[in-house]
Amino acid sequence: MVSRLGFSAATVVKPDLLILDEVLSVGDAYFARKSQERIEELSTGSGTTLLFVTHDIYSAQKMCPRMLWLDNGGIRMDGASKDVAAAYEKAIKEREEQRLDRKRLAILKKNLSQKSKPLVCNIKLSEEKIADGQFLLFEAIRFYDSKNELHQMSFLHELDENGNGINLHTDYGSWGEEAEQDARKGRILEGHGSVFLQAPFSISSEQVLPPLEEEELYVEVSLYAKQEETMKITVLHPDGRRQYSGMIECSAGWNSVSVRLTHGHGGLQNEQKLSSERYGNRSIEITNVEFQNENGDACHVFSPGDPLKIKLHYRVNRNDIDEKPIFVFGFQRPDNVRSHRFFCKDIHIGPNQPKSGVIEVQTDKLLLGAGDYFVTTAIFKEGYFTSAEALKHYTTNKGVYDSHPKAYEIKVAQSLEEPLFNDVIFIHDANWTLCSEKIEV
Known part of the structure; x- marks a missing residue:
């Protein structure tokens, strides 16, 4: 009731600036609709500037041509409402991927020995689609620092009972079968089968943790690509809170690409390339x-x-x-x-x-x-x-x-x-009939 009264008092005049904070989330449907009509009347007809604070991005997109996305006390994006809403939906997907990584980490910790410290890793393509006739073949991965090689494994080797080797997460990734190219073997990344077009896996190696935490860990990926590709590799720390990443650029043919893993968004300048307004598992x-x-x-x-x-x-x-x-x-x-x-x-x-x-x-x-x-x-x-x-x-x-x-x-x-x-959304077809009625005098 306080919010309804406050809104009515604020809009009974024609203010130059109208600030609304979640006001449409209170009250019944009649109040919400009446409020929307009044807001539209003020902003379009009276020249009032509207600052609308809400968690409902779709209501904001409807009423405001410009949108600011606030995250953790800062402006994450400022632009046309359509673009900001699309970016927000993509962020939901990214957050879900991170949740799945943390969930996988918890399962690994439960199933492996207490001494094991698993690292959940992921390789994600810049485009959420593999072009027709194209494919990626992952052969091996190597972790090293400035002095020593720390861990190396093939994408063909299964995880053994002691947690050694590589564990491919096929439940939410796009891993395919083994294949051969130019007498070299690897594992295919399919263009379908998962909501996320990505290659998730995990390893267990305490040796890589110190250089990872100091941002001195390098990763070398050996893979075959039919065309140039941009990928992002991420490694989730065993504490489940810190994530390290880097960008991989590969050319057509066999590649051995190295990248240093940094905390946060490694390769932020290329982050926008990792967005695609497309969703689904491509079945x-x-x-x-x-x-x-x-x-x-x-x-x-x-x-x-x-x-x-x-x-x-x-x-x-x-x-x-x-x-x-x-x-x-x-x-x-x-x-x-x-x-x-x-x-x-x-x-x-x-x-x-x-x-x-x-x-x-x-x-x-x-x-x-x-x-x-x-x-x-x-x-x-x-x-x-x-x-x-x-x-x-x-x-x-x-x-x-x-x-x-x-x-x-x-x-x-x-x-x-x-x-x-010209001034409606939909024109409905209907049959019109003039019905005569006999009137007795």
Whole structure:
């Protein structure tokens, strides 16, 4: 009640600056909606500057064109609301990866001898997709300091009962089978099979801890790549709190790449390269999306009522897929208001079908009003939206096969012939009938 009274008192006038701190999180739905309308009226019609403090990034994105992301008392990002919201979602995924590393560390400590001090390591690609026809083959890894070689192992050797060797974490990574290239053997990193396109593993070696803590530990990775790749290697300290990292740049062919591990974000200047607005485990992946007009020509600008065709190209990366996945196209405005979705639950994908194909979505009339629209394309596991999986955040959800959030954009042009199309989101078709009624005198 105090918050409601305070908001009413602050907005009864037309202030130059209006500061709101989580005010929309209190009260009922009627108060929240009424408050939003008043805020929009002040900020758009009266020239009031709005400073909106909230944990609800989607409400902030709707009302504010600019967003500041505060983290641990500092500004982590300042920019367009769409960009900041996307970066925040990626940070959630990064935090989930770190949680899984700590969870894996706790399990390793429990299963290994008390003297063992396991290090949870990870190699993550800069792009969350391995291009068609490309692959990575990891052969060996070596840890050393400025004086001595401390630990060396092959990615083909299993962890023994004493904790020696390398432990590949296949439960949340993309490790594949053994392979050979130019008479050298290694282990493949697949482009699918995990929410995170990464190569997680752990080792147990007390020798590497002192130079790691002093930031004098070097890592050399021997691998084969078909093209240039940028990767980030991270090592979680056994205390579960400190993380060390470095950037790896490799060329096409066989590489032996060395990097010094530093505390924090080693290679921060390249950190932005590690972001990709794409999520999912790639069991079925979207390889291309085409928007076409009624003539089959590529088109991204339409008029209200125009025919629209969308072609979704896909590839199946798992041999055991035998289900009816859910294909979705979602439309929303730049202010994050969702207008509508196209979705399909009736197309069966099975082991006896081709591994790639095209799905066409066609509507005789595009029923959107004038404006710009972002389009999200996604493929979900059969039954996803009625299962407990749907409650988990989609960026780290195994039920999400592939998702390209707001990755595409179309424009619906203003209609000169029918102005009623220009100030709405959606134009609903309906049948209108004049019904005569007999009146007795």
